[in-house]
Amino acid sequence: MLTYARLEVARSLSNWILRGIGLLVFILALDATIALDFVLNQGAHVAVLISYGTAPLIVILLAVLVKLPSILSEADRKAYPVKTVDITDSETVGRLEELMLNDQLFLDPGLTVQRLAKRLHLPAPQGVRCSQ
Numbered sequence: 001m002l003t004y005a006r007l008e009v010a011r012s013l014s015n016w017i018l019r020g021i022g023l024l025v026f027i028l029a030l031d032a033t034i035a036l037d038f039v040l041n042q043g044a045h046v047a048v049l050i051s052y053g054t055a056p057l058i059v060i061l062l063a064v065l066v067k068l069p070s071i072l073s074e075a076d077r078k079a080y081p082v083k084t085v086d087i088t089d090s091e092t093v094g095r096l097e098e099l100m101l102n103d104q105l106f107l108d109p110g111l112t113v114q115r116l117a118k119r120l121h122l123p124a125p126q127g128v129r130c131s132q
Contacts, residue, residue, distance in 0.1 A: 023060065095120050 030053040037045050099105045099119055117123065 026056070092120060092122065 030049070033053075034046055034049050037043060037049060096116075099116075105111060105116070105119070
């Protein structure tokens with residue numbers, strides 16, 4: 001579904017995916033170091049490695065918990081500009097009347113704005129307000 005997201009949303013999600021990858025690489029390095037300690041030192045330094053490895057994870061978790069409410073509220077506040085479409089295009093109105101009268105499209109219980117736009121060969125509206 002990431003390919004269908006708006007560009008500004010996809011960019012933000014890509015950044016979060018990269019952060020998640022970085023976190024997983026850190027955990028992988030920590031686990032590999034602990035395994036190497038078991039092989040070389042019979043686990044003599046495991047407690048120290050776990051302590052030093054867990055501290056950054058706790059800091060990252062706290063930072064995310066502090067930052068998350070502001071990220072969510074920013075997404076709510078950020079309103080996308082509403083596009084206005086002038087529906088005085090006589091060709092589009094003519095095709096709409098033809099679909100409604102000839103095909104009796106208004107009887108379709110599953111009719112949506114997206115399906116209607118597809119039948120009219122128009123882009124699917126997203127946040128579009130029609131002016132009359």
